[in-house]
Amino acid sequence: MPAESRPCAAARPDNPAGRPGTRQQVRAAQAARQLTQQGQPCPVACTLQLIGEWWAVLIVRDALRGMTRFEEFRRNLDISPAILSRRLQTLVDVGIMERHRYREHPPRDEYVLTEAGRALQPVIAALRGWGRLYLERHDDASKES
Structure with a gap:
């Protein structure tokens, strides 16, 4: 089966790590399956x-900046624990980060990007560049109005 028509690994029921749980994840899995069934390429889906x-993307962004500890992410993102x-x-x-224990008592872990996680750097950079180019332009136009 060509790569573009293969179902998403995370959308298959035989992949427990990628099994969706939240309503948003379920909808995303359904959309990916629907695109695959229609024969459309689904790597983006x-x-x-x-x-x-969006929290996942921001966590990866912060990890690319060198953050590894739960409390660093929590403080920087102002996110609930x-x-x-x-x-x-x-x-x-899903294999984007790995958990490593750095202290036993009390147990404390750090989260480190895997090769797959580090490979998201150009994606995050593209989002940042797009935001700077188009959102700043939009903000400037709003101020002129």
Whole structure:
């Protein structure tokens, strides 16, 4: 089966790590499956299914900047511990980050990007560049009005 018509690994029921849980993840999985069934290329849908939730993208952005510890992410993103914990677990489950224990008592982990996670750097850079180019232009036009 050509790569463009293969279903997303995370959308297949035989992949427990990628099994969707939240309503948003379920909708993303359904959309990816629908695109695949229609014979349309779905690499973008598959990628968005894995990292499309905006907290996940911001966590990867911060990890690319060198953050590794739960408290660093929580403070910088001003995110609730429960949401951060779930997003980090998802990123670990799909292979974008790895968890490493750095202290036993009390247990403390750090989260490090895998090769797949580091490969997202150009994607994050492109989002940043697009935002600077088009959002700043939009903000400038709004101020002139």
